[in-house]
Amino acid sequence: MNTRLFIPCDAGAVAVGADDVAAAFQAAALARGVTLDIVRNGSRGLYWLEPMVELDTAEGRVAYGPVAAEDVPALLDAMLAGELHSLLVGPTEDIPWLKRQTRLTFARCGVVDPRSLDDYRVHGGYRGLERALALGAEAIIEEVVQSGLRGRGGAGFPTGVKWRTVAAAAASQKYIICNADEGDSGTFADRMILEGDPFVMIEGMTISGIAVGATRGYLYIRSEYPHAVAAMETAIQTARASGYLGRRIAGSAYDFDMEVRVGAGAYVCGEETALLESLEGRRGVVRAKPPLPAHKGLFGQPTVINNAISLATVPWILAEGAAAYRDFGMGRSRGTMPIQIAGNVKHGGLFEVAFGVTLGELVDEIGGGTASGRPVRAVQVGGPLGAYFPRALFDTPFDYEAFAGKDGLIGHGGIVVFDDTVDMARQARFAMEFCALESCGKCTPCRIGSTRGVETVDRIIRGDEREKNLVVLEDLCHTMKFGSLCALGGFTPYPVMSALHHFAEDFGVTPPVREAAR
Amino acid sequence: MNSYEPWSAARAAEIIAANVGCEGPALPILHAIQAAFGFVPEAVEPMIADALNLSRAEVHGVVTFYHDFRRKPAGRHVLKLCRAEACQSMGGERLAARAEAALGISLGETTADGRVTLEPIYCLGLCATAPSAMLDGRVVARLDEARLDRLVAEAQR
Numbered sequence: 001m002n003t004r005l006f007i008p009c010d011a012g013a014v015a016v017g018a019d020d021v022a023a024a025f026q027a028a029a030l031a032r033g034v035t036l037d038i039v040r041n042g043s044r045g046l047y048w049l050e051p052m053v054e055l056d057t058a059e060g061r062v063a064y065g066p067v068a069a070e071d072v073p074a075l076l077d078a079m080l081a082g083e084l085h086s087l088l089v090g091p092t093e094d095i096p097w098l099k100r101q102t103r104l105t106f107a108r109c110g111v112v113d114p115r116s117l118d119d120y121r122v123h124g125g126y127r128g129l130e131r132a133l134a135l136g137a138e139a140i141i142e143e144v145v146q147s148g149l150r151g152r153g154g155a156g157f158p159t160g161v162k163w164r165t166v167a168a169a170a171a172s173q174k175y176i177i178c179n180a181d182e183g184d185s186g187t188f189a190d191r192m193i194l195e196g197d198p199f200v201m202i203e204g205m206t207i208s209g210i211a212v213g214a215t216r217g218y219l220y221i222r223s224e225y226p227h228a229v230a231a232m233e234t235a236i237q238t239a240r241a242s243g244y245l246g247r248r249i250a251g252s253a254y255d256f257d258m259e260v261r262v263g264a265g266a267y268v269c270g271e272e273t274a275l276l277e278s279l280e281g282r283r284g285v286v287r288a289k290p291p292l293p294a295h296k297g298l299f300g301q302p303t304v305i306n307n308a309i310s311l312a313t314v315p316w317i318l319a320e321g322a323a324a325y326r327d328f329g330m331g332r333s334r335g336t337m338p339i340q341i342a343g344n345v346k347h348g349g350l351f352e353v354a355f356g357v358t359l360g361e362l363v364d365e366i367g368g369g370t371a372s373g374r375p376v377r378a379v380q381v382g383g384p385l386g387a388y389f390p391r392a393l394f395d396t397p398f399d400y401e402a403f404a405g406k407d408g409l410i411g412h413g414g415i416v417v418f419d420d421t422v423d424m425a426r427q428a429r430f431a432m433e434f435c436a437l438e439s440c441g442k443c444t445p446c447r448i449g450s451t452r453g454v455e456t457v458d459r460i461i462r463g464d465e466r467e468k469n470l471v472v473l474e475d476l477c478h479t480m481k482f483g484s485l486c487a488l489g490g491f492t493p494y495p496v497m498s499a500l501h502h503f504a505e506d507f508g509v510t511p512p513v514r515e516a517a518r
Numbered sequence: 519m520n521s522y523e524p525w526s527a528a529r530a531a532e533i534i535a536a537n538v539g540c541e542g543p544a545l546p547i548l549h550a551i552q553a554a555f556g557f558v559p560e561a562v563e564p565m566i567a568d569a570l571n572l573s574r575a576e577v578h579g580v581v582t583f584y585h586d587f588r589r590k591p592a593g594r595h596v597l598k599l600c601r602a603e604a605c606q607s608m609g610g611e612r613l614a615a616r617a618e619a620a621l622g623i624s625l626g627e628t629t630a631d632g633r634v635t636l637e638p639i640y641c642l643g644l645c646a647t648a649p650s651a652m653l654d655g656r657v658v659a660r661l662d663e664a665r666l667d668r669l670v671a672e673a674q675r
């Protein structure tokens with residue numbers, strides 16, 4: 001049997017040299033007269049080990065990393081001779097960082113060959129669809145409702161309830177839209193699943209289509225993700241050729257087909273109604289609600305819009321049952337969350353775990369502190385609209401309500417770590433700058449307020465009438481929070497105010513007494 | 519390096535015709551036009567307007583709304599540097615300033631010799647291996663000064 005290696009084709013691995021490593025293995029094998037089977041899998045999400053190469057052995061896969069192209073000749077010799085090598089991490093499944101996770105949505109990601117439908121099926125793929133077909137539309141929705149799954153795009157709305165609304169709407173044409181616009185800094189879960197397990201996206205959208213009576217789907221992927229676009233287009237063609245998309249899918253009475261649409265670099269198009277405008281070919285300007293997309297969505301038809309991770313979780317729920325999913329989690333946050341640990345962190349990557357893990361565990365234990373080796377000062381949770389948390393709030397459990405209770409949000413589950421060199425006034429300025437850059441322009445508090453916000457923070461940084469401008473900033477944030485149509489203008493105050501409240505010293509403000517007393 | 523076709527109204531008409539049949543064809547058309555010519559020439563706007571039964575102003579509005587669509591040709595190489603938070607936490611801003619200094623231009627500009635366009639980008643989803651960049655569609659992460667300098671040199675070739 002040939003020696004079998006797994007080398008990720010995930011953009012995150014490719015960006016740190018995975019293609020060069022794969023080429024180096026081919027060259028080294030040729031020079032030694034051996035044949036290698038190289039599978040280009042997705043990433044397991046242990047990014048500090050990427051490019052992570054896995055060797056298939058009788059006892060399972062063994063991981064090496066991070067591998068550079070220069071390491072390959074000696075590494076291949078060691079592999080072929082069965083000798084140890086300094087880059088050996090150990091049996092993949094025993095790596096503590098992976099072992100500690102509960103991989104439901106990401107069970108196959110990094111394991112399977114994303115181009116192979118057979119591999120997908122061997123690893124449990126399409127079992128969810130099989131059960132869905134046996135259950136029928138109403139029972140599918142009931143199952144999703146019972147699972148407690150809430151939207152992973154940020155707002156946390158119960159997925160099954162949304163589906164029920166669309167199912168109840170009468171129309172000749174309904175749509176399923178998968179939102180893979182993933183614009184939040186610090187997030188890459190959508191990207192990983194699209195690249196590493198693309199068939200689960202197709203299966204999830206298909207089940208949703210059956211449940212609500214929709215026959216067409218659009219997968220909206222941001223243009224910053226060319227690898228994901230390519231992986232999904234290939235998978236869609238394969239699924240279509242194998243009877244999993246098109247008429248009478250998988251031999252059933254249902255029709256469902258889908259296509260990829262590529263965004264054009266506008267953050268606001270991740271907002272569901274702006275996304276609809278964009279798909280329809282217009283400027284990505286947010287629509288007022290009502291009507292809800294569930295009633296009048298794409299081309300005025302009832303439409304399900306869900307985040308990629310929400311939809312990618314559905315096949316697991318159908319295959320294993322609602323109760324199995326609901327058993328994980330805390331409070332009203334059920335199941336698991338693929339948390340993305342990023343920024344200045346030693347062990348960054350995708351960590352899927354039941355809700356309830358604390359921020360401190362994620363940053364200090366799992367993330368291992370900063371990459372720079374300096375103290376962690378702040379972490380931003382939930383993307384550019386999420387709050388900055390100081391160490392004092394590290395006991396906050398990962399849970400929708402707990403984060404809301406601390407004036408924050410979990411958003412799409414991204415955590416960006418900063419060390420003590422960060423200047424929080426600059427971060428507040430950036431939040432306003434980003435809002436100004438990406439505002440769709442529909443409401444004044446967002447469009448004008450954000451530009452005023454940048455100027456005001458600049459004045460505070462310069463020490464120009466600081467006390468007065470701090471009041472102006474608070475007022476601006478208040479106006480944006482309550483006068484904006486969508487969360488871009490409405491939530492930009494979160495990073496700004498959290499930076500100001502928790503890190504006042506960076507704004508030239510004397511720390512409050514409680515801080516000084518510690 | 520990016521190689522693009524010279525502007526041709528006939529070719530543009532072909533691209534429009536190939537995409538006009540789909541639902542919501544405007545973005546697919548604009549992407550295809552930019553892929554062919556490297557930017558969205560003003561001359562194409564009335565053609566798209568005609569094909570989609572829109573006013574020219576509407577088409578212009580769409581082109582200008584999206585950061586991706588260029589109104590003039592880019593340099594032979596396009597280097598995009600991530601400016602979002604995770605990359606900031608790993609010194610991305612310093613690297614952006616270094617690239618600007620090396621090329622003698624600001625983000626959003628093209629060098630006078632037409633070789634390099636430097637653009638900001640807001641997250642490439644490579645945030646666990648920050649700072650990140652994209653050179654002509656190729657992703658690069660774990661940038662430091664040495665790697666950035668190599669990338670800039672490559673772009674200048």
Ligand SMILES: Cc1cc2nc3c(=O)[nH]c(=O)nc-3n(C[C@H](O)[C@H](O)[C@H](O)COP(=O)(O)O)c2cc1C
Nearest residue numbers: 151152153179181182183270271272306307310487
């Ligand atoms: C400015 C802005 C950007 C957003 N970006 C995204 C995004 O990239 N992906 C996403 O799934 N949801 C995004 N959302 C949330 C969507 O509007 C919507 O709530 C979500 O797609 C619904 O899917 P879910 O219920 O599965 O989360 C964004 C919202 C706002 C206000």
Ligand code: SF4
Nearest residue numbers: 440442443446486489
């Ligand atoms: S808050 Fe900003 S992005 Fe949202 S609708 Fe208003 S102007 Fe547009």
Ligand code: FES
Nearest residue numbers: 600605642644645
């Ligand atoms: S913030 Fe730079 S890649 Fe995500």
